[in-house]
Amino acid sequence: PVGARQVLPALLQADDAPRDPLTDGVPQKGAGLPLDIQACCDRSRHRWGGRLCRSAGPKVVVMAVNTGFTGRTYPPTAPYSVGRAKIREFAEAVGADDRVHTDQALARSRGYRDVIASPTFAILIAQQCDRQLIEDPEAGIDFSRVVHGEQRFVHHRPITAGDEIVGVLTVDSVKQVGGHAMVTTRSELSTDKGEPVCTATSTIVIRGGE
Numbered sequence: 321p322v323g324a325r326q327v328l329p330a331l332l333q334a335d336d337a338p339r340d341p342l343t344d345g346v347p348q349k350g351a352g353l354p355l356d357i358q359a360c361c362d363r364s365r366h367r368w369g370g371r372l373c374r375s376a377g378p379k380v381v382v383m384a385v386n387t388g389f390t391g392r393t394y395p396p397t398a399p400y401s402v403g404r405a406k407i408r409e410f411a412e413a414v415g416a417d418d419r420v421h422t423d424q425a426l427a428r429s430r431g432y433r434d435v436i437a438s439p440t441f442a443i444l445i446a447q448q449c450d451r452q453l454i455e456d457p458e459a460g461i462d463f464s465r466v467v468h469g470e471q472r473f474v475h476h477r478p479i480t481a482g483d484e485i486v487g488v489l490t491v492d493s494v495k496q497v498g499g500h501a502m503v504t505t506r507s508e509l510s511t512d513k514g515e516p517v518c519t520a521t522s523t524i525v526i527r528g529g530e
Contacts, residue, residue, distance in 0.1 A: 322517040385501040385526055386460045387494045392485075399484040399512050400445045407437045407481055414438060436478035442509060443471065444488040446520035449489035449507040463524055469502065469523040474494070484512040492521075499528035 404424070411421035416438035422425045427435045454461055479485065493505045502525055509518040 345528075347469070354426055356460075385494055385496075385503065386458060387496075388493045389459055389503075390494050392491045394449070394489045396486045396488050397448050397452070397505040399486050400448065402437065402479055402481055402483040402485060404435055404481045406444075407435055407441065407479075410441050411438050411446070415442060432478065432480060434481035438478050439473055439475060441479055442473050442475070442518045442520050445485050445487050445509055446471075446507040446518075446522065448489040449520075450505060450524075452520060453503070453505060455493060465527040467525045467527060469525045470521075471523075472521045473518040474521075478519060479517055483517070485509050485517060486512055487520075501528075 348400075370390045379445060387461050400502050403422070404422075411417075418438075420430060421435055421438055422431070427433075447448050453459055454463055454466070487507045490506045490508070492506050494501065504521065504523045507520040508516070509520060511517050
């Protein structure tokens, strides 16, 4: 009818949120604030100041690498037999197209006993040395967090087909930098008769955890 007031049905009120049995109804720090700020305030290492919370960023945990390993030297590795096929395969893989790596007659005409390996071939042997440290449980190195930082080679003479190469690994330094560990090793590669062939220096970084 004209002039009658329109009455709207009463709105149903939503039930209260269920109580968290772990908090027993105690308001949480940051409750009612945006979720990203609440998450920030839930971190015990951040200071809660009522209406202001400053994030300090992710915490970096230094990896427990044994710094006492500096100066440690490992026993010689088993001899690595350098073959023509392996030299050829490696040269092809790295794009070293000088025929001195694949042509025996050419290599001999240049004064070599046989085909010679490309310079970075030494990494195949040096990594066998590094494995001794990585797999040493007392070193405390988590290989899943290892990043290769730097690699250097000083060649005393070319690695040549027919060589039997052994390596001796020395840990030159172990240090902590910005929450990460840095380990530098030196592998002295020589023939099984003791002739120096190459010095390989490697630095690995063991990333800190969060």
